Amino acid sequence: MSAPTREDICQLENEVYSRTTLLTPAPLSYCPGCGHGTAHRLIMEVVEEMNLQADTIGVAPVGCSVLAYDFMDIDMQQAAHGRAPAVATGIKRLYPNKFVFTYQGDGDLAAIGTGETIHACNRGENITIFFVNNGIYGMTGGQMAPTTLPNMKTSTSPFGRDVETMGYPLKITELIANLPGTYFVSRQSVHTAANVRKAKKAIEKAIQYQKLKKGLCFVEIVSNCNSGWKMTPLDSNKWMEENMFPFYPLGDIKVPK
Amino acid sequence: MKDVRLMKGNEAIAEGAIRAGCDGYFGYPITPQSEVLEYLMANKTKERTGMIVLQAESEVASIHMVYGGAAAGKRVMTSSSSPGISLMQEGISFMAGTELPCLLLNVVRGGPGLGTIQPSQADYFQAVKGGGHGDYKMIVLAPASVQEMYDFAKLGFDLAFKHRIQVMVLSDGAIGQMMEKVELDDERPRWTDEEIVKMHTWAATGKTKNRERNIITSLDLNPVKQEIINRKLQAKFRKIEETEVRFETIQCEDAEYLFVAYGSSARVCQKAVQLGRAKGIKVGLLRPITLFPFPYKEVKRLAKQVKGIQCIEMSAGQMIEDVRLGVEGIVGVEHYGRLGGIIPAPDEVLNVLEQNFIKAKIYERTH
Ligand SMILES: Cc1ncc(C[n+]2csc(CCOP(=O)(O)OP(=O)(O)O)c2C)c(N)n1
Ligand code: SF4
Numbered sequence: 060m061s062a063p064t065r066e067d068i069c070q071l072e073n074e075v076y077s078r079t080t081l082l083t084p085a086p087l088s089y090c091p092g093c094g095h096g097t098a099h100r101l102i103m104e105v106v107e108e109m110n111l112q113a114d115t116i117g118v119a120p121v122g123c124s125v126l127a128y129d130f131m132d133i134d135m136q137q138a139a140h141g142r143a144p145a146v147a148t149g150i151k152r153l154y155p156n157k158f159v160f161t162y163q164g165d166g167d168l169a170a171i172g173t174g175e176t177i178h179a180c181n182r183g184e185n186i187t188i189f190f191v192n193n194g195i196y197g198m199t200g201g202q203m204a205p206t207t208l209p210n211m212k213t214s215t216s217p218f219g220r221d222v223e224t225m226g227y228p229l230k231i232t233e234l235i236a237n238l239p240g241t242y243f244v245s246r247q248s249v250h251t252a253a254n255v256r257k258a259k260k261a262i263e264k265a266i267q268y269q270k271l272k273k274g275l276c277f278v279e280i281v282s283n284c285n286s287g288w289k290m291t292p293l294d295s296n297k298w299m300e301e302n303m304f305p306f307y308p309l310g311d312i313k314v315p316k
Numbered sequence: 317m318k319d320v321r322l323m324k325g326n327e328a329i330a331e332g333a334i335r336a337g338c339d340g341y342f343g344y345p346i347t348p349q350s351e352v353l354e355y356l357m358a359n360k361t362k363e364r365t366g367m368i369v370l371q372a373e374s375e376v377a378s379i380h381m382v383y384g385g386a387a388a389g390k391r392v393m394t395s396s397s398s399p400g401i402s403l404m405q406e407g408i409s410f411m412a413g414t415e416l417p418c419l420l421l422n423v424v425r426g427g428p429g430l431g432t433i434q435p436s437q438a439d440y441f442q443a444v445k446g447g448g449h450g451d452y453k454m455i456v457l458a459p460a461s462v463q464e465m466y467d468f469a470k471l472g473f474d475l476a477f478k479h480r481i482q483v484m485v486l487s488d489g490a491i492g493q494m495m496e497k498v499e500l501d502d503e504r505p506r507w508t509d510e511e512i513v514k515m516h517t518w519a520a521t522g523k524t525k526n527r528e529r530n531i532i533t534s535l536d537l538n539p540v541k542q543e544i545i546n547r548k549l550q551a552k553f554r555k556i557e558e559t560e561v562r563f564e565t566i567q568c569e570d571a572e573y574l575f576v577a578y579g580s581s582a583r584v585c586q587k588a589v590q591l592g593r594a595k596g597i598k599v600g601l602l603r604p605i606t607l608f609p610f611p612y613k614e615v616k617r618l619a620k621q622v623k624g625i626q627c628i629e630m631s632a633g634q635m636i637e638d639v640r641l642g643v644e645g646i647v648g649v650e651h652y653g654r655l656g657g658i659i660p661a662p663d664e665v666l667n668v669l670e671q672n673f674i675k676a677k678i679y680e681r682t683h
Contacts, residue, residue, distance in 0.1 A: 134529055
């Protein structure tokens, strides 16, 4: 028997996976190997599977994902740097039955927007926050972030983060998990197929639970920034497993009783 | 029967907002305007009209909550006083860039810095010339009475949605705190979500199958496109300059001398006009009601008629720059102001006008 041709394989009955219709045809602007793209896809897959497009309003941050609205086929608003949780609060308070989420990086959420993050969590806003933690400022060219690991080199900590003078990395996810206003808090990654499956489960819960109006749902995705870390995508994933995960351990941090 | 009440300025604008169909207020306490939030909370707006009122953690958060609510097509507002309004400039600039309607109230106090809690008009430049980054304008309304504080809530929302622009009510500690009689009108119902979807086709309310996505963003990395966006904004501001100028003239018909003043200063000048007329001085008052758009044409018309223009401001002289632009050098223009939270007295400002233009006669026109 001759080997099957491409046409033989590309048949509807052979389809095991297809791209969600809620990603626009626009090519992603992310560096190859970056976790942002996978995170976008997972969120949009879940919104599609739950049939929520017409009820979803997303808030994009300032950071590499500032253009998230170019890729996610939903109504979206672009927030000022760090202010997404306040913007989402404004929307959700006026549309309590819509699904409202923010998508933010670590500089956005845990540096300039720390106040907005903590208070939205503490008020128990019924919104969902997706937090992509890559330990660096990707968009502006690899400066130190609040989540940069001790001794990690960045363009503004060229000899490594000296915690004596530059402070310690902020475990904001653990911090907000301690607040009574958060309902579901989980930390995931999207760098392997197995992790993608787990991350999707957490995203599903974080969206599903918003309907209960019991408080803020928060999913951190520890991700790579191969450009900022100055590594190949494969090396950056390895470095992430060896260095980021021990400091930012994966798994659910707060689950409903 | 008419519903007439004795109210503080801050309470009046809060009541005005409720009756204008406001959907959401987000704010942070600061003297001399905390009564706005207090009044709204005490009035149980959620039960009364469904209006949401939330005390935010800062003015930064307040304005971005307003930004979120406005993007979704709702009538939203915030209020603060000078230091808080400084903090809001980021969000105001974002709303300018995304052309979102909202109502903002600044009950101005003396600055710079923490300054004083007493009334001032020193935030004119910030409000009128664009306090945040980028080329933009807001419509700025200057109330001179508690009634106008009430009226400008509805007017402000209507102008905001008519032009998709931010409307700032530029008040001050005196107008905010003083009590006067206010005539209230009937409550206007809030828009339903269905009405919003129909009326504000730009609003991000969730993408339905029958329309394109609505994206609220002020970002365009392509400078050519960004220039087009900016030119469109400018065209809107020019249109507003042509159509939305509001002012009041008092005893200007035969005036030989003119006060120009807004807000509290205009109240002082109104009394000074009476005092002057009693002394036989033909003096009138031009009170700009919109500070942007500024009544340049009316200033120019009166400049051709009078022998001198006396600007009165509770600042070191900010509005006077716009008056001078309107006067185009036709007649002398002088500034007099009190700073640091002090309101000038009517005889004080009349005396200044007399000194500058009648006794000194330095600005007597020769033709
Ligand atoms: C008020 C303000 N300050 C600074 C910036 C510049 N800036 C843009 S993105 C960014 C950091 C983004 O880093 P992060 O949130 O970690 O997202 P990433 O790009 O890594 O995904 C900074 C500092 C800005 N746009 N606005
Ligand atoms: S700079 Fe980093 S975070 Fe940004 S797209 Fe590239 S890899 Fe991703």
